[in-house]
Amino acid sequence: MSVTEREQRAFIAAAAADARVNVELETEGMTLNIGPQHPATHGTLRIIARLDGEQVVAAEPVMGYMHRGYEKLAEVRTYPQVTTLINRIDWLGSFANEVPFILAAEQLMEVEVPPRAAWIRTILFELSRLANIALFLGDMGVQLGALTPVFFAFRDREFVLNQIEAVTGGRFHPNFDRIGGLKDDLPKGWIEETRGVMVKMRTFCDELEDLLMGNEIFEARTRGVGVIPADIALSYGLSGANLRASGVDWDMRRDNPCGLVYDQLDWKVWTHPDGDSFARYWVRLQETREATYMVEQMLDGLPAGPVMAKVPVIIKVPAGEAYVATENPLGVMGYYVVSKGDLGPFRVKIRSASFNNISVTPWVMRGVYVPDVITILASLYFILGDIDR
Amino acid sequence: MGLVESGKMPAPLTKLLNIGRKYSLWVYQWGLACCAIEMGAAFGSPRYDVMRLGVIPFPASPRQADLVVVSGTVTDKMVPSILRLYEQMPDPKYVISMGSCANCGGPYWDSYSVTKGIDQIIPVDVYVPGCPPRPEALLEGIVLLQERIANEDMTARWKGDPIVVG
Numbered sequence: 001m002s003v004t005e006r007e008q009r010a011f012i013a014a015a016a017a018d019a020r021v022n023v024e025l026e027t028e029g030m031t032l033n034i035g036p037q038h039p040a041t042h043g044t045l046r047i048i049a050r051l052d053g054e055q056v057v058a059a060e061p062v063m064g065y066m067h068r069g070y071e072k073l074a075e076v077r078t079y080p081q082v083t084t085l086i087n088r089i090d091w092l093g094s095f096a097n098e099v100p101f102i103l104a105a106e107q108l109m110e111v112e113v114p115p116r117a118a119w120i121r122t123i124l125f126e127l128s129r130l131a132n133i134a135l136f137l138g139d140m141g142v143q144l145g146a147l148t149p150v151f152f153a154f155r156d157r158e159f160v161l162n163q164i165e166a167v168t169g170g171r172f173h174p175n176f177d178r179i180g181g182l183k184d185d186l187p188k189g190w191i192e193e194t195r196g197v198m199v200k201m202r203t204f205c206d207e208l209e210d211l212l213m214g215n216e217i218f219e220a221r222t223r224g225v226g227v228i229p230a231d232i233a234l235s236y237g238l239s240g241a242n243l244r245a246s247g248v249d250w251d252m253r254r255d256n257p258c259g260l261v262y263d264q265l266d267w268k269v270w271t272h273p274d275g276d277s278f279a280r281y282w283v284r285l286q287e288t289r290e291a292t293y294m295v296e297q298m299l300d301g302l303p304a305g306p307v308m309a310k311v312p313v314i315i316k317v318p319a320g321e322a323y324v325a326t327e328n329p330l331g332v333m334g335y336y337v338v339s340k341g342d343l344g345p346f347r348v349k350i351r352s353a354s355f356n357n358i359s360v361t362p363w364v365m366r367g368v369y370v371p372d373v374i375t376i377l378a379s380l381y382f383i384l385g386d387i388d389r
Numbered sequence: 390m391g392l393v394e395s396g397k398m399p400a401p402l403t404k405l406l407n408i409g410r411k412y413s414l415w416v417y418q419w420g421l422a423c424c425a426i427e428m429g430a431a432f433g434s435p436r437y438d439v440m441r442l443g444v445i446p447f448p449a450s451p452r453q454a455d456l457v458v459v460s461g462t463v464t465d466k467m468v469p470s471i472l473r474l475y476e477q478m479p480d481p482k483y484v485i486s487m488g489s490c491a492n493c494g495g496p497y498w499d500s501y502s503v504t505k506g507i508d509q510i511i512p513v514d515v516y517v518p519g520c521p522p523r524p525e526a527l528l529e530g531i532v533l534l535q536e537r538i539a540n541e542d543m544t545a546r547w548k549g550d551p552i553v554v555g
Contacts, residue, residue, distance in 0.1 A: 036470055065467050066464060069497070069502050069503070073497065
């Protein structure tokens with residue numbers, strides 16, 4: 001009896017299916033080194049991953065490639081000089097780094113900031129948040145193989161940087177915050193221009209939503225990848241959008257505004273119950289849009305008056321200790337300042353968000369596949385300067 | 390290319406070769422700190438768009454690159470990796486040092502962990518000062534480097550002082 005071609009094909013297909021299902025291919029252990037210089041690590045993070053086939057058995061982040069010794073350097077700088085340094089911790093949202101340190105110094109000096117200075121501070125804080133997260137929104141696309149979003153991100157981020165530059169004179173490192181207020185007032189016509197930029201940023205958010213949110217590949221690669229439950233997120237000390245994406249409703253802007261004017265605005269804290277990479281992207285996208293509305297409200301309610309309180313020319317901070325934390329673009333950033341009454345701080349302890357955010361990687365990367373490592377790293381969103389300091 | 394190595398290249402041929410090298414610079418990006426973002430803005434953003442200068446910023450490996458842009462703070466821990474990947478690049482190779490940190494240590498001049506200048510480790514062709522330099526400054530550095538490549542005699546590769554932008 002001759003075998004027909006059809007039967008032969010069916011037999012081959014069944015055998016192939018059997019081989020796929022029943023035969024477990026033997027996999028070898030392997031150590032994969034990612035970084036320290038890799039575009040997916042946003043700088044110089046190094047990840048040592050032990051693999052079994054294509055699955056990660058254990059992953060360990062190696063830090064310190066960007067350690068610049070901030071806490072030691074701050075001991076030999078005066079208070080106004082420290083802001084120049086700490087601009088460069090989180091280099092995407094530089095102005096936001098200055099604010100908690102200056103607030104801590106003001107707390108020690110018991111200086112009351114004029115209301116206009118507090119409002120402009122909050123506006124610039126939110127603008128640096130926009131500049132920071134806009135790049136994440138585009139960059140996450142690149143990590144997953146979509147090249148278009150990052151061009152949009154760089155294009156629209158320039159408008160925000162222009163606005164920051166118009167006020168402070170620096171695209172990246174403004175060094176604009178002073179103890180007792182701000183260096184200067186807003187330039188003429190800035191408020192109207194900023195309104196236009198906020199509209200552009202909202203269009204940018206809509207475009208990215210169109211490009212990525214409904215995209216099947218994007219959803220397949222992010223949904224259910226790198227799930228961090230709420231209790232794990234809290235125990236590892238995650239903060240910012242990473243924590244809110246795990247369903248924890250915690251935002252320092254609302255819970256402890258300490259000197260900034262968030263309590264006078266009408267806004268919403270966005271959370272997502274899933275805790276996966278998609279949720280982290282979604283929360284950041286909503287926060288970007290929320291930030292544009294917040295800036296518009298602040299532009300409407302901007303009070304008149306001086307931008308600088310009366311402070312001595314040579315600043316000496318009285319002895320004492322203060323800790324101030326704010327909700328920076330990457331998460332909670334705090335400065336613990338110890339003063340002994342000198343021109344410079346005696347000791348500055350910096351609590352930066354990314355260090356804690358990255359500490360969850362060994363937990364979350366166990367058992368994921370190699371391409372998901374990149375997804376998780378991109379969605380956790382850290383800045384190397386913020387980790388190593 | 391025995392002709393190039395012999396050092397007896399006729400001038401018109403050198404010029405032709407140099408035009409080819411000038412407009413197909415493959416840049417390996419060594420992005421380290423803040424300057425990496427400005428470098429990204431120069432290389433990847435529609436406003437600055439480096440590709441119109443004939444620069445291709447996305448080689449897969451340093452072994453395909455002609456130019457490396459070291460942008461950002463170089464720490465002592467990072468130096469061995471930079472040296473290793475620089476040595477993997479094929480000759481003729483060029484180095485742009487971008488930003489104050491890579492030039493001389495910048496604001497971390499008294500830090501215990503920062504290398505004060507990448508020129509202690511690898512030869513630098515163009516220094517781009519600034520903290521961080523604007524993307525335009527990096528583009529000017531690349532244009533100046535292209536000018537140098539255009540007039541370069543292959544046998545006298547390492548003569549001349551490095552360029553300083555601005």
